[in-house]
Amino acid sequence: MxxxxxxxxxxxxxxxxxxxxxxxxxxxxxxxxxxxxxxxxxxxxxxxxxxxxxxxxxxxxxxxxxxxxxxxxxxxxxxxxxxxxxxxSGREKVAGPLKIGSSVSFGRLQIAPRLPDFLRRYPDVQIDLQLSDQNQDLVSEGLDVTFRIGALNDSGLIARLVGSTHRVTVASPDYLRQYGKPQTPQELGRHNCLMFNLLSSQNLWIYTKDAQRHEVRIKGNAQSNNSEAIRELVLGGLGIALSPVWLFSEDLKAGRVTAILQDYTAESLPIHAVSPANRRQSARVKAFVDYMSRALETAPELKAIK
The missing domain is CATH 1.10.10.10 (Winged helix-like DNA-binding domain superfamily/Winged helix DNA-binding domain)
Structure with a gap:
């Protein structure tokens, strides 16, 4: 034996x-x-x-x-x-090391603020939060679970849909005063649009209105692989961005940015918790994914703007 x-x-x-x-x-x-x-x-x-x-x-x-x-x-x-x-099953204690991956902005704004409450519930878990705006390789980086926003390309992963992120088209009041406020998605073609370049759609922005789909190819003089860099560019009056509501929720409340094209619904992005296919989900992974799923479901900053 x-x-x-x-x-x-x-x-x-x-x-x-x-x-x-x-x-x-x-x-x-x-x-x-x-x-x-x-x-x-x-x-x-x-x-x-x-x-x-x-x-x-x-x-x-x-x-x-x-x-x-x-x-x-x-x-x-x-x-x-x-x-x-x-x-x-049913007897495993929620304890031990838990290595979590996420994009920088989502991890900082949506995961990190929820970790204190999770650890109060499960004090025997030790969390290692790894943030990167590149798709992390779960196996080589030893991640137990990572959160990905947008379409999944890797079919060799265990994925659970834990939420969706609604998006809003925003610009600063200064930009809109100088260049005007677009009334339709097609008018975006005449504006400086700022691109988050890690999404598969990249420069294709998709909207719907009255069951009709509107696609527009945008262009602009700046792009980034980091959501918060896009936010800074928008706040600086450089152009228009199509971004997650949670990224601009406080700026919208404070009037630092203005939501435009509100008659049109921008395409939402799924949020998945993904784990390596050849690794069993431990009790701590399941507990954390369950916790985040419940939290994201009720988070007001992930909802569509009314």
Whole structure:
């Protein structure tokens, strides 16, 4: 029995080394040393009678046998994980490390403010919030769950729809005084429009009115991969933006920006919580996703402007 447990542990370490791409990262995760990880894999290779990893000074790469073994290990470990979860279901404590990913603006404005309440409910959870405006690779970065806004392109993920973000077309009062207020989406073509360039739609803004779809190709002299940078450009009077309501909710209340084209409904964007497909969702991941889903459902700053 002991030998079987040791083999499963070695298989799990092997899979993590492959997914993380180096020994040091796995050693840090497991709070052990790099030589210890190397010894585990060497013992596993000795047991199997062949090389799993072709080591070089620059990177790790799998041998053909290693690739096949990696695929089999993932299946076996997932089955073991599922069996344990089935046995422990309902008894697992919400505790332990939880690594969360998000875009910078959504994470700062929508996730971080809710973490104190979540941690008051679950004080045995330790959160690591990682913010990036690039789509984070969940496996290589060791994320348990990340939040993505917009259409999902990666079908190899476990995704749960946790909300939607309504969008509003905004400009500063100074910009509108100088260049006029567009009355239809088509008139946006004559304005300086500011583009958030990480969405798949990019320069295509889509609206509906009376069940009719309106598409307009926008252009402008500035774009960014960060929502808050777009906000600063709008506040500076540079142009018009189509952005999440939550990004400008306080500015709209204070009159720093004006909502335009309110007779038209801008296309909303889904919000998904996504996790790696080969990793069981722990109780802490489920608790956090459930918590965020309830919070986002009732958040007034995510609702459409009436």
């Amino acid at each position: 002991r030998n079987s447990v040791d083999t499963l542990n070695a298989m799990a370490i092997f899979v993590r080394v492959v997914e993380r791409g180096n020994f040091s990262a796995v050693a840090r995760e497991l709070q052990t040393s790099q030589p210890t990880i190397s010894k585990v894999l060497q013992a596993l290779e000795t047991r199997l009678g062949g090389k799993l990893i072709a080591r070089s000074t620059r990177k790790l790469s799998l041998t053909d046998e290693g690739q096949r073994y990696y695929n089999e290990c993932r299946i076996i470990l997932a089955a073991v994980d599922a069996a344990e979860h089935s046995f422990q």
